[in-house]
Amino acid sequence: MAEVDVSTVSRVLRGQSEQRIRAETRDRILEVAKKLNYRANYTARALRMSRTFTLGIVVPQLDNPVFSAAIRGAENHAAKNGYSLLISHRDPGDAGTTIAKLSQMNRVDGLLVASLDADEVLRSDLAEANVPYVLLNRLLPGTALSVVLDSQEAARRATEYLISLGHRRIGHLGGRPGGFNAQERLAGYKMALDAANIPFDPRLVTMGDYTFDAGRVSVRELAKTDATAIMAATLVSAAGAMAELRLAGWQLPQEMSVIALHDALFAEMLFPALSTVMMPTEEMGRVAADLLIRKLSGEDPDPVRALPPGRLIIRDSTVAPRSGARISK
Amino acid sequence: MAEVDVSTVSRVLRGQSEQRIRAETRDRILEVAKKLNYRANYTARALRMSRTFTLGIVVPQLDNPVFSAAIRGAENHAAKNGYSLLISHRDPGDAGTTIAKLSQMNRVDGLLVASLDADEVLRSDLAEANVPYVLLNRLLPGTALSVVLDSQEAARRATEYLISLGHRRIGHLGGRPGGFNAQERLAGYKMALDAANIPFDPRLVTMGDYTFDAGRVSVRELAKTDATAIMAATLVSAAGAMAELRLAGWQLPQEMSVIALHDALFAEMLFPALSTVMMPTEEMGRVAADLLIRKLSGEDPDPVRALPPGRLIIRDSTVAPRSGARISK
DNA sequence: TAATTCTGAACAAACGATTGTTCAAGGTTG
DNA sequence: CAACCTTGAACAATCGTTTGTTCAGAATTA
Structure with missing residues (x-):
């Protein structure tokens, strides 16, 4: 319609190497293209350009x-x-x-x-x-x-925060033992403990995958210990842990603080609203x-x-541990 | 490599109209194709077939x-x-x-x-x-x-279930007034009330969009009424409503039952675990x-x-209303 | 003025398939 | 044995771009 070769149209529309096009021609082509609402066929372009x-x-x-x-x-x-x-x-x-x-x-x-x-x-x-x-x-x-x-740093920060609240017996709800992130998080957890001179106790670490049900199951182990707080690998497993604890009659967060890595809207929907370390x-x-x-x-x-991990988001699931020893259930 | 024309390869690989291909040739082509791990180029095919x-x-x-x-x-x-x-x-x-x-x-x-x-x-x-x-x-x-x-039927069922528990003052947390689904749900809600001879009270209906925050805001209106149960349009707004009520000191589900349309894993993560009508x-x-x-x-x-809507999933957020009148807060 | 360079656009060859058409060779029929 | 079918595969056009090359005419130079 602009009475030019398609190759000229192509050069104009691609915008590059416009040096060889007269302004008048370019304008005419652009005008017609707009009128026709023309777009280069994507498939043909893909084929040609591979x-x-x-x-x-x-x-x-x-x-x-x-x-x-x-x-x-x-x-x-x-x-x-x-x-x-x-x-x-x-x-x-x-x-x-x-x-x-x-x-x-x-x-x-x-x-x-x-x-x-x-x-x-x-x-x-x-x-x-x-x-x-x-x-x-x-x-x-x-x-x-x-x-x-940086799961390690995130885990470290989360654990550090729990320590700063006064917790010393902190459980970790981790991921599959082989997984890359699981190791990272565990390392960060240990790092925070070390920095506070809290001995590492392997009984406080449970591994599972990152599902709701895995959270439920894993937390049963922790419930048997004297842990006063849990650092969970993900939102979803934290939710599972909280659901299970509540079912077992625990008062949250008074009897168990929970913090998780990753953040999303639904951390706020949980009860108590979940404290997290936001991940980008x-x-x-x-x-x-x-x-x-x-x-x-x-x-x-x-x-x-x-x-790097994002900021710490403190909601309602993390409080200082009770002064006295928890009454075993 | 099979020493045939590309057109023959095309016919063999597309599988159709194999009548004009000798079995021997076909096998040879397939064999070579497998050896070369050859797949027809998607872009070229797309261009040709438009x-x-x-x-x-x-x-x-x-x-x-x-x-x-x-x-x-x-x-x-x-x-x-x-x-x-x-x-x-x-x-x-x-x-x-x-x-x-x-x-x-x-x-x-x-x-x-x-x-x-x-x-x-x-x-x-x-x-x-x-x-x-x-x-x-x-x-x-x-x-x-x-x-x-079928939002209407889903809303009807959810409401019907609340009625069957004994609720007669049922709030509805709906969607935007203009929206197609909002009307549908409202209709289903009314239908269930009608069937039970419960008068419709417009004060029990609040509209918002389907967000968490909208749920929080809308429920404040309902909290002022004598509603004993809420039928929420979506999971997310139900979560908002529950969070807000709890913040205001309500006991859930004793003081307010909540049911929502749609189901997902996270209905189970809420506290109390949310009853829903599953939607496909x-x-x-x-x-x-x-x-x-x-x-x-x-x-x-x-x-x-x-x-059609899926089944009713009864969890912990819906109970019979208290016999006595609720003490206003 | 003739020879050269520059400009701007047309020309043409891909890209890798699909599919209608052609065509040689072998088989069948009268 | 000539005429005609059938079969199986090659041939060739096409899809709509992009991009290297060519080329006529205008502009510049000698």
Whole structure:
């Protein structure tokens, strides 16, 4: 309609290398394009450029606030840079299938991978990917790109806060023994104890996964000890612990203080409202997308980005321990 | 490598019209394809067929269990049918932009749209879409495809249950007055009252949006009345209501029963654990994807699919009203 | 004025599939 | 044995861009 070659249109619309276009021609093309509401066909462009401008994100759970925040962060940043986000909820069962499917069909230029799987499983899944990827809150020996939260520091701060309230017998509701984050958190927990000259007692540490039910189960062990406070790995397991304790007749927070890592709206919905150390999960998604996009643009970014924990949010679940010894139930 | 024309490879791999292929040739091609781990390039196929095999889903919130369940359902069904899901978290602010962007660039074959916007806004947003779309839990006058939850019946059941416990002064924590679902729920609420010959009292109905804070604010009105129970529109507003009441010193559930529509893990995390009427939100996502895929396949499905509410889940937040009159606080 | 450079846009070749058409070779039929 | 089908696969056009190359005409230089 503008009576020019399509190649000219392409050059004008892409905006770059405008040196070889007469202003008059450019204006005419832009005008017609606007009138026609014309946009370059994405698929054709992707084929020609052999880039899809699409990122894939693989998450194990969609209803976990940690992952939904990461998705949000990634999607926003991706959109800002002209990328779209393809989501792939991956059941733990068909591990790796989606990774393979997305990358082998050239549907995505790169992958954001959040996985709770064991190192070896994850590694073999990723071996099939023929695209760059970034790991979320995971470190895998090798050169994989990663964005990690500083769980150790977060755990240290949470524990430190409990100590500052006067607690000396502090339980830890942790994650799976093998998991990367579980170790980190445990280390942070110990670090805080050390700093306060409180001896480490392995009976006060229970491991589970990060589910509500695991929280319920694990806390039964702690209930048998003389712990006066609990530092829980995640919101969800903390919620499980509180539910179970209450069911057993405990007064919260008077008889047991609870603090958790990660923050989300629902910490406030719990009773008592849960004190937390906020973790920058949305930021994690954003940074991961950024890292991946840089990588795709040919840059060679530092492989690992560590994100410091956020602030301590003191709500109602943490109080000073009772002066007297707790009456055993 | 199999020494055949690409067209032959295409025919074999697509699996269809295998009549014109010698078994020997087919096997050879398949073997080589497997050895090379070859998959047809998605982009090229999309260009040639002018179909992206990608669905877009537009949601206002990512951390709301209602939407994440819908996404999960849609993603699963889409994947099963060879489609991918492009996610687009849409801030209420830039309404419609993403709809336009996704569809005008031919990135998606169709759209799944969950929106809390007013009819007119939504309508004008959708006017820009040049692809088929399905509305989630929304009805728009016209021929739009929709999947709706039967909020009316769910509200009726929830209210009915409270009545069966002996409550006669039942408050309703509803949604925005204009909203489609708000009316539905109110109707169900009234229906249950009618059936029990309980007069409708407008003072017992408060409207807000579906947020935690709105729940807190709205419940203050109800706290001034003689209501002994509350039927809340959503989990999140119910949580807000309970938090606020507890803050004001109420004993839950003895002094106020609460039931909410929709169910999710976190209903169980609240204290007292929240009774709910489960809503098939994951199913809604699934059905919406199905409807859209059918439409894209040239079928002409019924425009509206209504999903019946799920079962009543009785937890600890609903009890019989106290026999005596409540002491006003 | 002739030779050269510059400009701006058209030309044309991909990108990797899908799918209608063609066509040689082998089989069948009258 | 000639004419005609059938079969199986190659051939070729196409989808809508991007981008290297070409090229006519205008501008500059010698």
